[in-house]
Amino acid sequence: MTADTPTETVDAVVMGAGVAGLYQLHQLRKEGFKTRLLEAGEDVGGTWYWNRYPGARFDSEGHIYQLWDEELYKGWTWSERFPGQPEIERWLHYVTDKFELRKDIKFNARVTSAHYDEKRNRWTVKTSAGDVIDTQYFISCGGMLSAPITNQFVDQDKFKGQIVYTSLYPAEGVVVKGQRVGVIGVGATGIQVIQTIAPDCGHLTVFARTPQYTVKMKNPKWGPAEHKEYHDAYEKTKTTVPDTFSGFEYDWDPTKTWHNTTPEERQKIMEDCYEHGSLKMWLASFPEIFFEKEASDAVSQYVADRMRQRLNNNAHLIDAIVPTLDDYGFGTHRVPLENGYLEALQLPNVEVISVRKDRNPIKRFVEKGIELQDGRVVELDKIILATGFDAGSGALSRIDVRGRGGRSLAEEWSKDIRTTMGLGKHGYPNLLTTAVPLAPSAALCNMTTCLSQQTEWVTRALVDQRKDGKTIIEPSAEGEEKWVKHHDDTANATLVTKTDSWYMGSNVPGKPRRLLSYVGGVGTYRKKCEEEREAGYPSFVRA
Template sequence: MTSDTGTGTDTTGRGASGPVTEELDAVVLGAGVAGLYQLHQLRQQGLRVKAFDAAGDVGGTWWWNRYPGARFDSEGYIYQYLFDEELYKDWSWSQKFPAQPEIEQWLHYVADRLDLRRDIRFGTRITAAHYDEERGRWTVHTDRGDVVDTQFFVSCAGMLSAPLKNIEGTDSFAGELVFSSSYPAAGLDLAGKRVGVVGVGATGIQIIQTIAPEVGHLTVFARGPQYVLPMKNPTYTPEDQDRYKSRFEELRATIPHTFTGFEYDFEHAWADCTPQQRLDILEDIYQDGSLKLWLAGFGEIFFTEEVSEAVSEFVRGKMRDRLRDPHLIDTLVPTDYGFGTHRVPLENGYLEVYHRENVDLLNVRDNPIAQIRPEGVELSDGTVVELDVIILATGFDAGTGALTRIDVRGRDGRSLADDWGRDIRTTMGLAKHGYPNLLTTAVPLAPSAALCNMTTCLQQQTEWISGAIRDLAAEGKTVIEPTAEGEDAWVDHHEELVNATLVPKTTSWYLGSNVPGKPRRLLSYIGGVGTYRQKCDEEAANGYPTFTRR
C-alpha cells in the first residue's frame, strides 16, 4: 500500500527529451510499505537506487488517507515487516487495530531505523517512464524536471492509490469539498455543519461512524450496500504487547503460507458439520470482532451457492437485528451478492449511526447523483440536497490505475495504459510482457491486488524482485522480461481458478466494475497467498522459465 503516485498526473515529461540528471541502477516508485522495503533490499545489494513519491513523507496510503476514522482492519501485530526480529519487537502497537496517526508513526520509525529518507525524493511525481530497447534501460521523468537513466523501474505504487473523481461539478461547490484520499492533515471543522458523505464502502463507513456525533446534520448517499462485521478493538497493555511479540517466530513461519496472509486460515468444512455446529462456529467467529468470519470461516462461501447463501443470511440477520427500520435494511443490507465475494469492512457502531436524529440515509441506486451544484448534491430526479461540506469516498481505479496514469512505454513504444485498457494481463503480478526490467508489486493477477494482508504479500513480492535482480546480475545478464507464452499461461491459470468460484458473479471493484470501460477481470489472484508464494519460489528455483533473460 503505497503512495498516491497516480493522482493528478499531468502531461509533464511525457515523451519529453532532455539531459539526464542522474544515473541509477533502480528507480522505485512509491515510499509506502512496499517501496520502503524494496529500497532497503536493493540498497543492501549495493545498487544505486532512489525512491520517488508524490507525498510529503513516507507512508504511502497511510500518508494520503488521513480521513476521520482511518485505521487498520488487519491486526497491527501482523501488519508488520517480518524480515527483522528487532525491528518488529522494538515497535509496540497501542491497540489491536491501530488508527492512521499511529500507523504513519510506525512507518516513520521504519524509515528512520533503516535510514531510508536519504534515498527518497518526496514531493516528486513520476510522470513518464520510457524503455530504450537498444540500451536496455529506462528513462524516467518527474514533474520536477528530473530525467533519470536507470536499469530497473520497480513499481511499488500501491493497489489503491489512483482515486476515482468521476462526479460532475465538483469544482462548482460553494462549500468545502474533499476526497477521502486527500483529506487535509489538519482536518475539517465539521461541528454544527450540514455534511454529505458519498459512498458506503470501507472508507465511507469509517468516516460516517466517526463524524456523525460531531456534525450538525449528516446525509449519507448510499448506492451499493455492504456486508459489515463489528470490530472489537481492545487497547493493549504492556503484557499484551509482550505476548504478541513472543510469537514472532510462530507468526513469521505461519502468516506467509495462509490463504490470505493473515495469521488465521480456514479450519472448518461445511459438509463435516451439523446445522447446529455450523451456527455455533459462525457465532463464535463473529464474536471475534475481526475479519475471521470472512477469511477463516467456511471456505465454501467462495464456491458453493448453498453455503454462500447460508453464511450471507447469517450476516444479514445480524445486520437486520441492529438496523430494525425497513428503509435502513433495504438500503444497507445486501441481498444480490454473497458475503465475502468482495471486500468486507469492519465497523464500530456504524449501523447504529443511522438511528441518530441528525443522520439521513439516501438510497441513490435508483435515483443516482447527477452532479454537484454550488449549493450541494443534485439527484437525477432534480432533488438538491443543500450542504456545507461534501466528503467523497468514491473509490479507486484499483490495481492498474497508479501505473496507467503515468506514461509508461515499453518495447516499440507500446503504452501500458493502452495495453491494460484492452486486457489486464501480467505474469504473476510481477512483470508485463513487452516491458523489460519493469518489475511490479500490487498490480493485477497477484493476491496483493485485493485478497491479502498487504504487508504479507508486499514483502514477498519485493523479496522476489530483489532475488530476480540479484540472480540476473550473478549470471552477467542485464534484462529480464516475461515471455508471451508465460504470460498467457499465468492468465489462463488465473482465469481457471476464478471461474471455479462465485466471485465473478459480484459486480465490484474487485473486477474493475467501478471504472467505466475498464476490462472485466478479477484483479486479485484467488489461489491463495501460500500457493502463490510457492509458485513464485518455483519460478526462481527453476531458473525463471517463463521469463527471458539476456
C-alpha cells in the same frame, strides 16, 4: 544538456514510499544496488500518508501488519488491536528511520513517465520535479489503491461548498461541527468516516450506493501484557502468515468445511468467527462461501441478520444499507469492519438516502448541494467523497509507461489487463511490479504479507541477474499467457467473478472486466513464485 540528459544514473528506481517501496529500497540497498526511491508526497507512508480521513485505521491486526525483521518488530508496540492512521504513519516513520532510508528518497517527485530504451536496455524515468533518471530497473511500488476516482458526478464544480476526497484528505482536517455534511459512498472508507464524524455534524446525509455486508470490529486497547505476547510469538507469526489463504494469522480449518459439519456446528463456527471481531468471518469461516451458493447464502444471511438486529429492524435503513441475496454474496465484495457504524446511522442528526442506480441516484451537483433524480435538492456545506479507486492498475496506467517499440502500458491495460504473476508485463523489460493485477496483493491479502513476499522475490531476481551476468529480465508471451489462463481458471471457479465490484474493475467505466486479484491463496501464490525462481525463471526471458 537536453531535456533528456540524466540528472542521476542508478541501478534501480523504486516508485512509491509506502510499505512495499520502503522495504524494497531497504533490501536492494543491502544487496549493493544503487537505488533511488521516488515519492509524490512530502513524506513516507503511501496509503497512510494520503488517506488521513477521520476514522482511517487498519483492518489487519497491528501485530501481523509487519515487516519481518526481528529487531524492527520487537522495537515497536501498538496501542490497540487495529491502530488508526496517525499511529500507522508514525510506525512507517519508525521503519524509515530504523533502516536509514531517507537519504535515498526523493520527495515531491511524482513519476510522470518511464520509457524503455531498447538500444541501451535501460529506462529513463522522469518526475514532476524535473528529475531525469537513467536506470537499469524500474520497480513499481505505487500501491493497489492509490489512483482515486475523481470528477465522477455531473456539474461537480458548481457546488459552492467544500468538496474533499477521502483519498486526498487535507492534513489539517475538515471542520464538520455544526455543518451540513454529505458523505457519498458506504464502502470500507465511507463507513469509517461516517461512524467517526456523525456525532459532530450539524446534520449528516449519507448517500448510500452499494449496500455492504459488515462485521463489527473488536478493537481493545493494548498494554505491556499484549505487547509481550505478540513479541514473544514473533517466530510463530512470521512463519504462519505467509502460507495462509489470505496472509492473516487465521485460516480455514480443513476438518470443518461446510460439507462435513452439521447445521449446529456451522452455526457455532459462524458465531465464533463473527465474535472474533475481525476479518476471520470472511477469511477463515468456510472456504465454500467463495465457490458454492448454498454456503454463500447461509453465511450472507447470518451476517445480514446480525446487521438487521443492530439496526433495530428499521425497514428504511435495512433497505438502504443491508445487501440481499439478490445483490451479491458475503465475501464476493470487500468486507468492511466497522465499530459503531450501524448505530451512527440511527442518530437523530443523520439521514440515509439510497442512491442506487435503480432507486434515486445522484443526478448532479448544484450550487447548494446535490440534486437527486427525483428532483430533490439536498443542501450541504461540505461533501466528502468516498468513491473509490482505479484499483490495481491505476497507479501505473496513469503514468506514461512505454516498453519495447514504444508500446503504451496504459493503452494495453485499457484493452486487456494482463501480467505475469503480478510481477512483470510482457513487452516491458526490467519493469518489475508489486500490488498490480493478477497477484493476491491486488486485493485479497494482508498487504504487508504479500508486499514483503513480492519485494523479496524482486530482490532475489535482481541478485540472480547480477550473479548470472544478465542485464535483462522480461516475461515471455508464453509465460504471460500461461499465468493469465491459470489466474482466470481459478477466478472463474468462484462466485467473486459473478459480482460487480472494484475487485472486477466494475467501478471504472470502460475498464476491462477481470478479477484483479489472484484468488488461489497467498500460500499457493508464494509457492508458485518460489518454483518459478528455483526453475530458473521459465516464464521470463533473461539476457
